Amino acid sequence: MKPYVYGIDIGGTSIKFGLFNRQLQLEKKWEIPTNSSNNGESIFGDIVDSIKMHTPDLSQIEGYGFGVPGPVLKNYVQMCVNLGWKNVDLQDRLRDELKNDHIVVGNDANVAALGEAFLGAAKGRKNVAMLTLGTGVGSGIVVDGRLLEGHNGSAGELGHLTIPQEQPIACNCGKKGCLETVASATGIRNIYHRLNEDFTGHSTLYDNDYVDSKAIFDAAKAGDKLAISVVDEAAYYIGYACHVLSVTTDPSVIVIGGGVSKAGEFLIEKVTNEFHRLVFQPTNDTVIVTAQLGNDAGIYGAAGLVKIRG
Ligand SMILES: [Zn+2]
Incomplete structure (x- = not known):
């Protein structure tokens, strides 16, 4: 069992990172600005760089969850106008750099509902x-x-x-x-x-x-x-x-x-x-x-x- 899970919320102005233990207790969090120029192409590299900077040993990470500001179907991002993304497969874009296949994606409002259901007002x-x-x-x-x-x-x-x-x-x-x-x-x-x-x-x-x-x-x-x-x-x-x-x-x-x-x-x-x-x-x-x-x-x-x- 790997001890940590990442929760990452990609917004139009900032990308929020949360490193959680397996009980979903927040260990640390930080954010970086979103660079949506060039159809949001640099977002992928910015995410990988930030994760690597805060996580010396990627083999400790069980998986990565993402919330994105647009419709998502079966892990596939349909469109995010704020990011400049269209038809993005985040798993495909990140799995080699993060050395991890367990990359899951949801719409940001849906994911926020899940957060409140797991640990917030509807715990x-x-x-x-x-x-x-x-x-x-x-x-x-x-x-x-x-x-x-x-x-x-x-x-x-x-x-x-x-x-x-x-x-x-x-x-x-x-x-x-x-x-x-x-x-x-x-x-x-x-x-x-x-x-x-x-x-x-x-x-x-x-x-x-x-x-x-x-x-x-x-x-x-x-x-x-x-x-x-x-x-x-x-x-x-x-x-x-x-x-x-x-x-x-x-x-x-x-x-x-x-x-x-x-x-x-x-x-x-x-x-x-x-x-x-x-x-x-x-x-x-x-x-x-x-x-x-x-x-x-x-x-x-x-x-x-x-x-x-x-
Ligand atoms: Zn409307």
Whole structure:
């Protein structure tokens, strides 16, 4: 038995490395900047160099798990726009340099869900869904301990769930009215701008030069009417997404992560209320909680992927 496992989270701005023991306890972590020039070609060498610098004896490593920002099917990276990658076989690119065949890959949001299921907010649970509400919306689904990938590697792409609305906003994916346009940090600002057009009272948000989602949550917590109406609408959409997750995959825990989740219990309580208004009764014991691993969810989940695809 080799004593260590690597969990590596490749993002558009940085690559995070975590060296874990076999109990998935983090021994050390670090990160390097992502160089996506030249179609992300130097990323492979940068990863190998960094691993070799921190690991004098590669024969001690059981395997390497990766999270990447794009769809992945059977270990094969379909496309990562942020990295410049298209049709990348990471195992093929890294196995000789790392002298290891055990190289497994998953989508970053899926892998983060696995991290929370292994060691975070849903520790020890076998049926878990996670919504990551950041600049965009990512989601990952673990069913019976297995990560769902689907036919195209796009299982759990709830960020692009279409939400019926009167004034749908264009999404980066080319569609209109996706969950991402109303439930991400950007989406919450979108709701603010729309509701502000018809709002006639005074809002403390008018004192800010720039209104971001944190300012909206802070104002709502302090009782600002406009901010509360924005948060209530966002909570409805997030609760609706939780309902969709519930009736399709029946998780015992839905984890809410990403920057927006820093609003904490204030948001979770509203989302839970919306979820309970829609819930199919046999699944009403599903709990909604905030993520615990923060930016480390990806490295934990990537290391976990080595274990479940061992
Ligand atoms: Zn979309």
